[in-house]
Amino acid sequence: MPSYKLSYVDGRGYAEVSRQLFHLSGTPFEDNRIAFEDWPKIKETTPFGQLPVLCVNGKELPQSFAIARYLANQFGFSGKTPFESAWVDALGDQHKDYLNEIKPFLMVAYGFAEGDKEKMMKEVAAPAIQKYFTILEKQAKDNGLNGHFVGVSITWIDLVVSDHMGIIETLVPNAFDGFPLVEAVRQKITSDPKLKEWIEKRPETPF
Numbered sequence: 457m458p459s460y461k462l463s464y465v466d467g468r469g470y471a472e473v474s475r476q477l478f479h480l481s482g483t484p485f486e487d488n489r490i491a492f493e494d495w496p497k498i499k500e501t502t503p504f505g506q507l508p509v510l511c512v513n514g515k516e517l518p519q520s521f522a523i524a525r526y527l528a529n530q531f532g533f534s535g536k537t538p539f540e541s542a543w544v545d546a547l548g549d550q551h552k553d554y555l556n557e558i559k560p561f562l563m564v565a566y567g568f569a570e571g572d573k574e575k576m577m578k579e580v581a582a583p584a585i586q587k588y589f590t591i592l593e594k595q596a597k598d599n600g601l602n603g604h605f606v607g608v609s610i611t612w613i614d615l616v617v618s619d620h621m622g623i624i625e626t627l628v629p630n631a632f633d634g635f636p637l638v639e640a641v642r643q644k645i646t647s648d649p650k651l652k653e654w655i656e657k658r659p660e661t662p663f
């Protein structure tokens with residue numbers, strides 16, 4: 457088995473889905489959480505100057521979705537056919553478009569930027585959530601109401617959406633009212649015994 461080291465800060469953020477893929481597949485890995493004060497020394501040594509970075513047998517891979525996709529391919533969480541995998545990728549790309557839209561709100565909500573949080577919630581977060589979750593709600597329905605966005609078993613996009621909901625609901629009251637099918641996917645995913653075990657024991661972090 458290859459040796460895996462996943463480096464990120466001490467948060468869920470861009471690394472949590474990959475951690476979940478390790479836990480779901482029962483694959484040992486080093487969960488390397490870098491302290492904020494150590495980051496400036498390490499930044500220049502990383503491939504793209506950012507975290508997360510996955511190290512596989514000493515070889516580095518940057519970019520969270522490339523890492524998640526690579527692990528999902530290795531462990532069987534990327535879709536059962538090329539077309540399913542392409543749909544998982546399409547939803548992943550849509551998720552990144554949505555993150556770009558909601559990011560100004562997140563920066564203010566977490567105190568990384570100045571701004572009126574309530575105003576940003578109404579004018580930035582709410583429309584971004586409405587647009588993206590409407591797409592997801594339709595996708596959950598079109599996929600047959602089976603608790604997954606693609607196919608009949610867990611794929612990495614189920615994890616991306618479920619973890620993201622857990623973060624947003626701490627910032628936006630009733631964020632997912634009106635999206636019961638997306639909520640049903642989250643309920644199914646987070647009740648998976650291996651994932652449940654990890655969620656219960658993982659370090660507590662705000663995001």
Ligand SMILES: N[C@@H](CCC(=O)N[C@@H](CS)C(=O)NCC(=O)O)C(=O)O
Pocket residue numbers: 469470499505506507508518519520521
């Ligand atoms: N597109 C990248 C974004 C990663 C990213 O923004 N990482 C942040 C931490 S959450 C980072 O490395 N920030 C430090 C820096 O840019 O110096 C990904 O998906 O991996």
